[in-house]
Amino acid sequence: MLTAYCYKLNPSPRQSQTMSDWLDRLRGLYNFALRERIEAYEQVKAPAMGDFCRLDNQGECCPLTCSVSKSASHAYPWKVDKEGNHKRRSAFEMQCASLPDMKESRPWYKRVNAQATQQTLRQLDTAFKNFFEHGRGYPAFKRRSHFRSFSYPPGVAKLNGNRAYVPSIGWLRFFNSRPIPEGYTVRTVTLRRKADGWYMSVRLENKAVPAIPTLQPSEVKTVLGVDVGVRKLAALSTGEMIANPRFAQQVERRKRIRQRRSSRKVKGSKNRRKAYQRLARLDQTVAQRRTDYQWKVANKLNRQAQCLIFEDLNIKGMVKRCKPKQDETGNFIGNGQAAKSGLNKAILDAAWGELKQKSMAVAAKSGHLVWSTNPYQSSQECSDCHFVSPTNRAGEKFLCESCGKLDDADTNASTNLRLRGMVELGISLDAVAGVLGKLGKSTPLE
Numbered sequence: 001m002l003t004a005y006c007y008k009l010n011p012s013p014r015q016s017q018t019m020s021d022w023l024d025r026l027r028g029l030y031n032f033a034l035r036e037r038i039e040a041y042e043q044v045k046a047p048a049m050g051d052f053c054r055l056d057n058q059g060e061c062c063p064l065t066c067s068v069s070k071s072a073s074h075a076y077p078w079k080v081d082k083e084g085n086h087k088r089r090s091a092f093e094m095q096c097a098s099l100p101d102m103k104e105s106r107p108w109y110k111r112v113n114a115q116a117t118q119q120t121l122r123q124l125d126t127a128f129k130n131f132f133e134h135g136r137g138y139p140a141f142k143r144r145s146h147f148r149s150f151s152y153p154p155g156v157a158k159l160n161g162n163r164a165y166v167p168s169i170g171w172l173r174f175f176n177s178r179p180i181p182e183g184y185t186v187r188t189v190t191l192r193r194k195a196d197g198w199y200m201s202v203r204l205e206n207k208a209v210p211a212i213p214t215l216q217p218s219e220v221k222t223v224l225g226v227d228v229g230v231r232k233l234a235a236l237s238t239g240e241m242i243a244n245p246r247f248a249q250q251v252e253r254r255k256r257i258r259q260r261r262s263s264r265k266v267k268g269s270k271n272r273r274k275a276y277q278r279l280a281r282l283d284q285t286v287a288q289r290r291t292d293y294q295w296k297v298a299n300k301l302n303r304q305a306q307c308l309i310f311e312d313l314n315i316k317g318m319v320k321r322c323k324p325k326q327d328e329t330g331n332f333i334g335n336g337q338a339a340k341s342g343l344n345k346a347i348l349d350a351a352w353g354e355l356k357q358k359s360m361a362v363a364a365k366s367g368h369l370v371w372s373t374n375p376y377q378s379s380q381e382c383s384d385c386h387f388v389s390p391t392n393r394a395g396e397k398f399l400c401e402s403c404g405k406l407d408d409a410d411t412n413a414s415t416n417l418r419l420r421g422m423v424e425l426g427i428s429l430d431a432v433a434g435v436l437g438k439l440g441k442s443t444p445l446e
């Protein structure tokens with residue numbers, strides 16, 4: 001079983017200086033390697049004239065007959081495997097193989113730990129894999145604020161009490177807030193800079209503990225529909241509501257003041273830097289509070305049922321800007337963006353996607369199922385007679401125009417999600433009816 005713990009570090013000034021220094025170097029390497037890959041691709045797309053056309057023996061090419069470019073990668077593209085076969089190196093392997101040359105031409109890279117350097121190239125490789133195989137965005141060049149961590153591969157770092165040994169940095173002290181459980185070994189260690197200092201996340205593995213198998217839909221005894229919202233973070237199909245504390249809104253005024261103070265300081269001054277650090281710490285506090293709350297909610301949801309059903313959320317689409325509007329003469333008129341931006345902030349503050357991810361992480365530990373279903377018209381449909389009408393709902397109230405059912409609008413929606421999810425998963429009403437009583441309208445299980 002794999003798990004991850006995070007600790008706050010307490011490095012010496014020299015260690016923290018070293019780590020910050022490395023971050024800058026590694027960021028440079030990341031951006032350099034990304035540029036190299038982009039150029040290699042551009043050359044394949046539109047072959048440029050090169051110096052040679054045979055990659056294996058680097059034979060010269062004749063520009064009149066051959067337009068194959070030399071590889072944009074700096075390293076030799078071929079390797080010999082154990083059986084003596086010549087194999088082409090992957091882009092990651094080529095970039096790794098070019099590191100010794102790079103260190104000759106840029107000696108300051110010699111100070112950075114070699115394994116951490118390779119892990120940065122691995123990080124880029126993963127970014128490309130995510131792009132090609134998992135439909136994620138194209139790898140981006142990293143600015144300083146977006147490159148904050150570096151890692152060590154499994155088996156090189158070790159932990160002892162409240163000190164961790166990481167190669168080339170030495171023994172780092174940390175706040176041992178959470179003892180490592182018996183039988184777990186330390187795998188990858190990542191050091192990360194945040195607004196209030198350095199953190200260390202440690203991946204732990206215990207091969208003796210098997211991962212808990214996920215329940216089959218036929219074994220599920222309890223199902224819970226979860227309808228997320230802004231006024232309430234979540235409405236459950238049991239009728240329970242989970243409050244949305246709106247952590248970002250709580251500190252909005254304080255944040256505005258700090259932003260104003262920061263921006264009025266002299267550019268490039270130490271005071272300006274300090275002011276922006278204070279601002280960043282506020283953001284971090286908000287994030288920490290939200291994370292803590294969401295773990296608690298995720299655990300609560302998982303205690304209530306074996307199967308959680310969320311809605312498919314298109315958060316990106318929801319927080320899009322309104323289209324600009326023009327009148328007949330071509331002048332731009334109000335499009336309601338100012339009014340919507342408040343809602344957008346609230347949507348991002350609620351962080352539903354994070355809640356869903358955390359629920360999935362908790363569910364994985366107990367073998368629970370988490371499912372997403374299409375929320376189309378789920379707030380207009382009656383969960384008893386399935387009559388759909390936009391006038392069924394008025395604000396927070398739901399009154400069915402066909403059968404007269406009166407309910408909270410969000411509870412009704414979550415009951416609909418629950419039913420839809422059960423149909424999609426093939427869970428019969430009989431299988432769960434005995435436990436939850438009448439559909440979705442029973443007391444919580446606790």
Ligand SMILES: [Zn+2]
Binds near residue numbers: 382383400402404
């Ligand atoms: Zn009805």
